[in-house]
Amino acid sequence: xxxxxxxxxxxxxxxxxxxxxxxxxxxxxxxxxxxxxxxxxxxxxxxxxxxxxxxxxxxxxxxxxxxxxxxxxxxxxxxxxxxxxxxxxxxxxxxxxxxxxxxxxxxxxxxxxxxxxxxxxxxxxxxxxxxxxxxxxxxxxxxxxxxxxxxxxxxxxxxxxxxxxxxxxxxxxxxxxxxxxxxxxxxxxxxxxxxxxxxxxxxxxxxxxxxxxxxxxxxxxxxxxxxxxxxxxxxxxxxxxxxxxxxxxxxxxxxxxxxxxxxxxxxxxxxxxxxxxxxxxxxxxxxxxxxxxxxxxxxxxxxxxxxxxxxxxxxxxxxx
Amino acid sequence: xxxxxxxxxxxxxxxxxxxxxxxxxxxxxxxxxxxxxxxxxxxxxxxxxxxxxxxxxxxxxxxxxxxxxxxxxxxxxxxxxxxxxxxxxxxxxxxxxxxxxxxxxxxxxxxxxxxxxxxxxxxxxxxxxxxxxxxxxxxxxxxxxxxxxxxxxxxxxxxxxxxxxxxxxxxxxxxxxxxxxxxxxxxxxxxxxxxxxxxxxxxxxxxxxxxxxxxxxxxxxxxxxxxxxxxxxxxxxxxxxxxxxxxxxxxxxxxxxxxxxx
Numbered sequence: 001x002x003x004x005x006x007x008x009x010x011x012x013x014x015x016x017x018x019x020x021x022x023x024x025x026x027x028x029x030x031x032x033x034x035x036x037x038x039x040x041x042x043x044x045x046x047x048x049x050x051x052x053x054x055x056x057x058x059x060x061x062x063x064x065x066x067x068x069x070x071x072x073x074x075x076x077x078x079x080x081x082x083x084x085x086x087x088x089x090x091x092x093x094x095x096x097x098x099x100x101x102x103x104x105x106x107x108x109x110x111x112x113x114x115x116x117x118x119x120x121x122x123x124x125x126x127x128x129x130x131x132x133x134x135x136x137x138x139x140x141x142x143x144x145x146x147x148x149x150x151x152x153x154x155x156x157x158x159x160x161x162x163x164x165x166x167x168x169x170x171x172x173x174x175x176x177x178x179x180x181x182x183x184x185x186x187x188x189x190x191x192x193x194x195x196x197x198x199x200x201x202x203x204x205x206x207x208x209x210x211x212x213x214x215x216x217x218x219x220x221x222x223x224x225x226x227x228x229x230x231x232x233x234x235x236x237x238x239x240x241x242x243x244x245x246x247x248x249x250x251x252x253x254x255x256x257x258x259x260x261x262x263x264x265x266x267x268x269x270x271x272x273x274x275x276x277x278x279x280x281x282x283x284x285x286x287x288x289x290x291x292x293x294x295x296x297x298x299x300x301x302x303x304x305x306x307x308x309x310x311x312x313x314x315x316x317x318x319x320x
Numbered sequence: 321x322x323x324x325x326x327x328x329x330x331x332x333x334x335x336x337x338x339x340x341x342x343x344x345x346x347x348x349x350x351x352x353x354x355x356x357x358x359x360x361x362x363x364x365x366x367x368x369x370x371x372x373x374x375x376x377x378x379x380x381x382x383x384x385x386x387x388x389x390x391x392x393x394x395x396x397x398x399x400x401x402x403x404x405x406x407x408x409x410x411x412x413x414x415x416x417x418x419x420x421x422x423x424x425x426x427x428x429x430x431x432x433x434x435x436x437x438x439x440x441x442x443x444x445x446x447x448x449x450x451x452x453x454x455x456x457x458x459x460x461x462x463x464x465x466x467x468x469x470x471x472x473x474x475x476x477x478x479x480x481x482x483x484x485x486x487x488x489x490x491x492x493x494x495x496x497x498x499x500x501x502x503x504x505x506x507x508x509x510x511x512x513x514x515x516x517x518x519x520x521x522x523x524x525x526x527x528x529x530x531x532x533x534x535x536x537x538x539x540x541x542x543x544x545x546x547x548x549x550x551x552x553x554x555x556x557x558x559x560x561x562x563x564x565x566x567x568x569x570x571x572x573x574x575x576x577x578x579x580x581x582x
Contacts, residue, residue, distance in 0.1 A: 066487065068451060069460050093481040097463050100414070100448035104455030109415060109538025112446040129547070130444050134337040135346065138543035181460035181477070181491035189484030198482070201581070225582065243466075243502040244484035249333050249442050250357050250501060258581040269333040275547065279579040281571065285559070292555060296579065297571050301558030309568040314582065317572055 002122040003030045005082070005146075006052070007075065007089040007099075013040035015047060017158065017198075018090030022151050023050035024159030026088070026119060032056065033167075036063045036074055048167035050159070055167045060176040066094055070179040072101040077175045079106075084146045085122050091150040092197075103148040109141040110148035115155040115255070115276070124149065132249035132272035153198045154255050155276070189244065193228045196247060201227035201258045202277070204247055206270075207234035208263025208285070208303060215241060217304070218262060221311045224320060230254070232264045248273035260310075262303040266291030283307065321376040321433040321493070325366045325400065326421050326453070327359040329384050329391040330443040339544035345411050346544060348387075355391035358438025360506040361499040365468055366436045367399045368504065372470065377401045379428055383420040385410050396517035397509030403522040404428060406530055413539040414448035416532055421449070422456050423530025427523065432457075433493040434475075439464045439500045450498035462489050463498035 004026055008019040015035070023031060033047050034056040044055050060074050071094075079087065079102075087102070089095040091113040103110040111117075114126035124147060126139040141147040196202060203218045203225075215229065222229050231241035233248050247254055249269035259277035263284060264270060271294055274280070282295035283303045292298040299306055314320075331337065332352040340347050355363075363380065370376040380395040383406040392403040406424045408416075425432055435457075440447040447463075454461030466486070467478030479487045480500055509517070527533070554574070558567040575582045 067460075068454075068462075072455075093464070096447045097451060100446075100451035101455050101461070103448070104415075104418075104452040107415075109413070110446075110448060111539060112414075112448060130541075130544075131331070131335075131337045131346075132442060132445060133547060134335075135339055136543075136545050136547055137541045140540045140542075141538060142540055143538045179460075181462050181489045181495060183487050184476075184490050185488040187486040187488065189482075189486075191483050193483065195482035242484055243500070244480055246501075253445070258575070258579075267334070268336065279575070279581045280553070281575070287555070287557075293552075294550065295555070296550070296553040297574060298553060298555035299558050299567060299571060300555065301564060301567070305561070305564060306558060306568060309564055310572070313568050313572045317576060317582065 001029050002085040002119055003083060004032070004086045004088060005079065005084045006031065006033045007087060008033055008035045009092060009094055010035055010037055010039065013043060015039070015043050016090055016092065018092065018151060018153040020046065020050045020158055021156040022088050022090070023047065023052055024162055025117070025156050027051040027159070027163060029119060034058055034075070034078060036071060044167055044169060048165050050162045051165065052167045053165070055169050057171040058174045059171060060174040062176050062179055065183040067179045067181060067183065068097050068101045069181065070176045071098050072105055073177040074174040075102055076105045078172055079146065086124060087146050087148050089150050091152045095150050099148050099150050106146065107144055108147060109143050111139045111141055113150050113152045114139065115152050117149070129253070132253055132269065133275055134272045152255065191228070193222070196228050196230050196245070196252045196254050199228035199254070199256050201225050202230045202247070202254055202256045203227045203260045203262065204230035204232065204264060205235055205241065205262050206232040206264030207238060209235055209240050212240045217307045221307055224311055224314050224318065232270050233267070261291050262307055264291055265289045266294065321369065321373045322430040323366045323369055323376055323378045324425055324432045324435045325359070325362050325378060325380045325395065326435065326437045326449070327363065327380055327382050327391050327395060328356040328441045329353045329382065329387065329389070330356045330441055333357070333442065339546065343544050344542060348410065353387045353389045355394050356438050356441045358440060358442070358499060358501065361501060361503045362436035362438050363395045363398055363400065364504045364506040365497070365499055369434065369470065379404060379430070381421055381424045382406070383408050383412065383417050383424065392522060393517050394509060396520045397513040398507055399513060402520055405522060405524045406527060407524060408527050411541070413537055414446045414452055415538040416536045418449045418452035418456055419536055420527060420530050420532045421453055423532060424525060427525055427530065435496045437496065437498045439498045450496050454496040459494045459496060460491055461496035461498065462491065464500045465497050466500050466502045468497065468503060
């Protein structure tokens, strides 16, 4: 049985679902959770339900805003007062930036963005995609402990019948140290939707969208089903969509439950970024487009007529 | 200013990846190698900072094997002044890579003011090196940068987070800046640039020279394999306008009742 600490970010009073995915997968080990700032009572209950035995709220000056240095230093001062074998976190924007620095402080190894793993006794063995998912490899960590692991959101899934339990709550003051790069301002993105990497449904447009205005029909469909809109590199490079929307090897790697590719031919670097989606729908006029080789449901036809029809039909089915 | 850029050489994005026979890495023989796409933004930003600060130099540093193409020469042709290569296998882990980059930078004898990197390498996709290097050098890092402004000593950096939102950081050099697409438009190497690059200094060191050994390995990879192929899906012909409504209806029913995702 391994001693494991799972670091969680707070969004409002809630923990991110990826934290619960990680906890569920590690049930049976000695599981603790730490956050910077106060966790609400409901969150603590939820964490306990998924297996956390202790929940630590860490407090210190200057932790209200994220900084890789400050957050890493704060977690360091807590972690070294305990004895953990593994530190886990979600591979979110913050996790991807923070955990490598924290691992560096301990001169310890880190497995980035695993999509699955086993923990037998104290032995971790992970699976992670490389080359944006063109191949997979087994990853193991050596050297001084604790070892660090980040997990890609949506890849483990939530366990269906979490054991319910009680978590002991504690709070600790941590030393933050100097922060030399400080956030002055946060500018909201154009979209209030879930990020592509966390979205459950993604509607993506390719070069065949022809211009940025035409993305409107994808946004309408996205509103109907609660999806986030993405784009191919061809669409981004043609200026039809922002780079933050790009799915693929030089954009984001995603694994939603449903991925609808509209007017995307399916370049190898795009397929790499979305092939782990559970269900793929492709709409394209070219029956030989490579995207159809990855699609569960392919529709050969013009997206400009199919997408609005799809929207109408889904509205009916979902009674919107 | 002493400006450094860390670059990596990676398989072209169009490459079909094939695991090696022993499963310990990938087949590297017939690969077309390119500069990691995110590193192009780092080189471009370094050159822009050099132009804005007279007397600056841009040094590019790479850890890896020499293949037929050489990303360092490309960076020199774009306008970098000198290059440092730490020769190593292509499958170092992030910890070894960061330590080797730090050693390579130290070999230059210059104290870095800004170190630019790409936000990630598109081969192992670890996103660890900029942060590890910053920790090892005891300087701050800001990653996924889509905006860079310099005003005297003050640097204002825009970091992209979820949903395209931006965190705006203020900092001073020395700092590591990990660049994202959207930061700038990388220049092409000009023909005179390519000719000049051949005469620019390129220092070579071994891993041992920069104090890195196999004891530094923290992450071990094995069992490289291709992801499982999906069974072929169902395709519907909706080129005929009369059929479109029925096809859409059927697909929606399948999404709801067969795939159960709606």
